[in-house]
Amino acid sequence: MIDENRFEAGALCATGVPAERVLEEVRELRSSDAPTHGGRLFAYVYDPAVPGLDELAAAAHQESAHVNGLDPTAFPSLLAMENALVGAAGRVLGAGPGTTAPDVVGSVTSGGTESLILAVKTARDAHPEIAAPRIVVPSSAHAAFAKAAHYLRVALDVVPVSPETLRPDPAAMAAAIRPETVLVACSAPSYAHGVVDPVTQIAAAAAEAEVRCHVDACFGGWTLPYLRRLGEPVPPFDFAVPGVTSISVDLHKYAYAPKGVSVLLHRDASLRAPQYFAYADWPGYTMINPVIASTRSGGPIAAAYATLRHLGDEGYLRLTAITRDAVAGLADAVRAVDGLRLMAEPESTVVCFTATDGGPDLFVLVDELTARGWHTQPQLSYDGLPTSVHLTVTAAVAPRVAEFGPDLTDAVAAAQAAGPVALPPELTALATSLTPDALTPELVAGLAAGLGMGGETDGAPLPERMAVVNTLLDAAPPALRERLLVEFVGLLQRPTW
Ligand SMILES: *Cc1c(COP(=O)(O)O)cnc(C)c1O
Numbered sequence: 001m002i003d004e005n006r007f008e009a010g011a012l013c014a015t016g017v018p019a020e021r022v023l024e025e026v027r028e029l030r031s032s033d034a035p036t037h038g039g040r041l042f043a044y045v046y047d048p049a050v051p052g053l054d055e056l057a058a059a060a061h062q063e064s065a066h067v068n069g070l071d072p073t074a075f076p077s078l079l080a081m082e083n084a085l086v087g088a089a090g091r092v093l094g095a096g097p098g099t100t101a102p103d104v105v106g107s108v109t110s111g112g113t114e115s116l117i118l119a120v121k122t123a124r125d126a127h128p129e130i131a132a133p134r135i136v137v138p139s140s141a142h143a144a145f146a147k148a149a150h151y152l153r154v155a156l157d158v159v160p161v162s163p164e165t166l167r168p169d170p171a172a173m174a175a176a177i178r179p180e181t182v183l184v185a186c187s188a189p190s191y192a193h194g195v196v197d198p199v200t201q202i203a204a205a206a207a208e209a210e211v212r213c214h215v216d217a218c219f220g221g222w223t224l225p226y227l228r229r230l231g232e233p234v235p236p237f238d239f240a241v242p243g244v245t246s247i248s249v250d251l252h253k254y255a256y257a258p259k260g261v262s263v264l265l266h267r268d269a270s271l272r273a274p275q276y277f278a279y280a281d282w283p284g285y286t287m288i289n290p291v292i293a294s295t296r297s298g299g300p301i302a303a304a305y306a307t308l309r310h311l312g313d314e315g316y317l318r319l320t321a322i323t324r325d326a327v328a329g330l331a332d333a334v335r336a337v338d339g340l341r342l343m344a345e346p347e348s349t350v351v352c353f354t355a356t357d358g359g360p361d362l363f364v365l366v367d368e369l370t371a372r373g374w375h376t377q378p379q380l381s382y383d384g385l386p387t388s389v390h391l392t393v394t395a396a397v398a399p400r401v402a403e404f405g406p407d408l409t410d411a412v413a414a415a416q417a418a419g420p421v422a423l424p425p426e427l428t429a430l431a432t433s434l435t436p437d438a439l440t441p442e443l444v445a446g447l448a449a450g451l452g453m454g455g456e457t458d459g460a461p462l463p464e465r466m467a468v469v470n471t472l473l474d475a476a477p478p479a480l481r482e483r484l485l486v487e488f489v490g491l492l493q494r495p496t497w
Helices: 019-030 053-064 076-092 112-125 143-152 170-175 199-208 224-229 269-275 299-335 362-371 395-418 425-433 441-450 467-475 478-492
Strands: 105-109 134-138 155-159 181-187 212-216 246-250 262-266 277-279 287-289 340-342 350-355 377-379 388-392
Touching: 053 076, 053 299, 076 105, 076 262, 076 299, 105 112, 105 269, 112 143, 112 181, 112 212, 112 246, 112 262, 112 269, 134 143, 143 155, 170 199, 181 199, 199 212, 224 299, 262 269, 299 340, 299 350, 299 395, 350 362, 362 377, 362 388, 362 395, 362 467, 425 441, 425 467, 441 478, 467 478
Parallel strands: 134 155, 134 181, 181 212, 212 246
Antiparallel strands: 105 262, 246 262, 277 287, 340 350, 350 388, 377 388
């Protein structure tokens, strides 16, 4: 006998639910998400606000959702679309016939993190003779490099960025290169602050040492070239720069494709060769994988292909112009408010600001902005860099810019009136004295409950106001931040029975 109640809460119900109701359930669940459209979410989503684009991408996704990228000979459609995407990315990034990088090749991956893991793996596997390989990255490099180093057992040499320029000193990057270094990396631009690293000098130092140089253009690879064409002073960062051996660019960011598509480019096929994994030593099919996944849905690839084809070069130029103007408007709004200052003059599509002395508590400000419908991203203080607020700006923000200034002024006034978060002294003591190893699951559960997190499974798992949580995290050193968040997220990720 099947007990119907046993199947109530999980995804598998005793008898199937009609299609219409299932869709209602999904919509109902989606209603508590941050808004992916409307230009008020400054992280996670990239929205061009082009009518009909979502429908086109969804239709293309549907056409190819069940096609498997595992074998390009069985599904030549995916091979063709991947080659087209790689060619487009190469074109945008200074490669292809008639350029100084005519032999560029690449792969389509599931995202920026996979592209970076593969860039590190490829560099590592190009040097099997190096027993303990290392990579050099600026401290502003995306966390995915640390993840790659961790997964691949490659040591990470981190060069601090200057608190003034938010860039690494190229001489310090050069000095960090050792005989075991297999890769030097930099960003165009960095995610946190949106500044472009001195790619020319870093790549020259890497070339001099005969080490590969990866430019992480996951964020800006699809906007910097268009900003340059619009007359903005974009420094060299692509394959036109001698010594750059690979570049990553996320199509699910500023190419405005739905999630699940990034491109990793190498200057030539011999540089790419160690990226492949091939295995014939089992009784099944010989496996030849250019990327981490083996079975891969064609859906995201087809959706990205349709998006690029539909928007076209002119479309991207237009969307970048709109975004540039939105960035300028938001930066002006920040400049106009007492108590805030830009971390850097915007040189890409990020607006990042911090508080001046006597300015508002930024974590309280972020909550005040959320209460006014603006979803910004707080960034914790780190290695001499202050707490900051990050805004990823996309074309959809443009029509909202005029509303942002007054709301920001209002939110700052409210945050000033509320004053900074005062943590109970015992929490501060805990955050500053606790070592990650001393954190027991019980201690974390107690902390989480105290902060209003993760307790009730049927209530809201997250507190409405995050300032207290952010203040606690900010007081803790990075290793403790990591442990605390792993435990918190672990508390959220429990099966529904
Ligand atoms: C987003 C981003 C990544 C990681 O990309 P995912 O698609 O989230 O895995 C890497 N580098 C930079 C600069 C990014 O902005």
